[in-house]
Amino acid sequence: MFNLFFGVPPSVPLRHRRMYYVALIGFFLALLLHSSWLVAFSLLGIYPLAYFNILSVAIFVLGLYLIRSRGLILSMMLLGSFEVLVHQTLAVYLMGWDYGFQFYVIVIASFICLGHFRNLAIPLGVAAFSGLLFILLYFVVQHLAGEHYVLAEPIRAAFFAMNCSVLFFQLTIFAFLFSAAARNAELELKNEHEKSERLLLNILPRSVAERLKAGEEQIADNYNEVSVLFSDMVGFTSLSLERKPEEVVQIMNSYFAAFDELAVQHGVEKIKTIGDAYMCAAGLPTHQPDHAILIGRMAVDMLAASKRITAELGLPTGIRIGICSGPVSAGVLGNMKFVYDIWGDTVNMASRMETSAPHNAIQVAESTYNLLKGDFPMQRRGRMKVKGRGEADVYLIGEPEPGQSIR
Template sequence: MQGPKILIADDMDYLVDYIITHLNTMWQGANYLRARNGYEVFTVSVKEKPDLILLDWEMPEFSGMDALVSLKSNEVTKDIPVIMISGFTKSGHVKKALEAGAIDYVRKPIEPEELLARVKTALTLAHTLRELKFQTARLEEEKFKLDRLLKGLLPEEILTTMKNSGDIAPKRFRNVTVIMADLVDFTVKSQKMSPKRLLDELQTIFTAFDQISEKHKCTRIKTIGDAYMAVTGMWNETSNHALTAAKMAERMRQYIIEHNKTHNIDWEIRIGLNSGDIIAGIISENNLSFDIFGDTVNTASRMQSYSNPMQINISQSTYDLIKGYYHVIRRVSRKVKGKGALNMYYLHRPIHVRTDKARSNIESRIKK
């Protein structure tokens, strides 16, 4: 081991010279710092961050013990190893020093071989602790990255269940609203962009959709190319899941309008809403993709595909839940393969309820 930075804190010059002389037999080129009282110990340690401090207990003005307490209570210096040196030989003093944070204790008069052995051990231990702290920090950083990655793949509630039990069983969710959104003419427009510009656009838009989803306490399920799927009412089962979905869809559409203005682009979006029951789960042990299934999902997809650009197309089931809150435009029923003719409605604008009594009447109608 060569070149450690060692702070020697003692007000007696001859003792400092004595310590340096013996330490020089172990290292060539070690860097020695000097402090004559507790104040200097603290200020030099903060500035220089030595590898080790040899600290005399009995120093004028501000004792070595006071300095030790200050060092261990400061974020910058708390991890610097300290060997206390003292003429106090009773075990009580040793105990007090170690409890205050000293890594070792050397009694005066100093025995050269003991000093060298304790200094070498302290530096080795300090190096090991630094490496351990560094590796721990790297593991924490990797864990943070992994958590962010998993959060992008799985709902937070699923992650919590996985951490607690490790088993994710399929589950039926009743009374939810599925939101399906898709960028119009994505393939055509993407051919006119560089790959980087295209990915930047998708990342920006979907990140904004995630934020909107989180604000409305909605569960983002997945993105498929330029399509975005989310569900309201899964984990926080409420009677107003359809209303929440409508508000979220409106905000998504408004975001696209705002995004086009600031990014000089002309994206358009189709959004479909449908309410009902779904089944959710992880479909493969080797694939952490969380997905939802059922007729409710299929119908939401049809609502989206039969929507015109920049419209929010809702099914009959969703309309029945929000008709007291929104004006809608009834559309001509469309024949859908395997389902026959389906009623569809465009979300138009919210109904502005002026009195609490009127709102109460609307809510009563919804519950019937």
């Protein structure tokens, strides 16, 4: 039954729901009030107002129907406001000021301002006209022809008390609706702000996000002590050709979700993913003296997680990991879909370490080896030709597995 009268029809847009409830409640209260007036004026012999209330009841019944079935909210609010203004002008003209009918003009000023009008001139104009009419009722209308109908003092007092009480009740209802709408808007704004914050922090480091929100337009920094890690899935390209796209996404998400958890656990900054490659770094945007140890622990746990997931899913894949330590540059790139990225020779070398690493192994440059020796078991792989760098010593983290070739 509640939904029958107060449920919002699907045709009413979300932005108009507050206005829908305001119109529906206002018309429902007006229908009850005008129906009671129709009975009262008929019994008291005030037939001009009784006949007018027949028209008023028809207007508000029709208005409720059109609001519910056709969504004609704004037009019905204007029609209802016009009816009340004309009705109260006639009541003051016929009965005088002491019955309190003029107070409903004040209700219209608040009622119309709760509507969601695109053109603000409409509600402001109606509200201004209501205020002007209230003044005219007091200084002009009630004195035009005096009181056409003189009722006993108890009846006059009863009308005044009833109209004041209804006025108070209607204004309270409208104030409650406005307050509820404001609270809901504030809550939705807070939720959207928190959602935006979470999305922003999924894209940018917290300190970088704070700088952007503070108004810094271009963010670019140099870091002298950073360790960069690249990883890539071995055999994943052929696997993706054999599986459905949704299966590939699920498999990749299994690995990357595990890597993301490890990044948070070790205090490592995830930079980005490119296809089946995963890139992260330690030592930025906040300086970390133990950046190489953090990235080393991250790499060891990534390798273990990869082996576990590969075994659980029964996949013929593996992982290669490459690490290099040294200076990098970092910043926010782009205006649309911007990203926090890093670049420099250290980044390039870390990528080279990954592409030349053995299957299921962690290969590091000499700069990283010098920072990790003594903290991790290391093995020298030898000198290798590195693209763009000539020959360089490279190392592997961990003891060699039985039968493993490091060449």
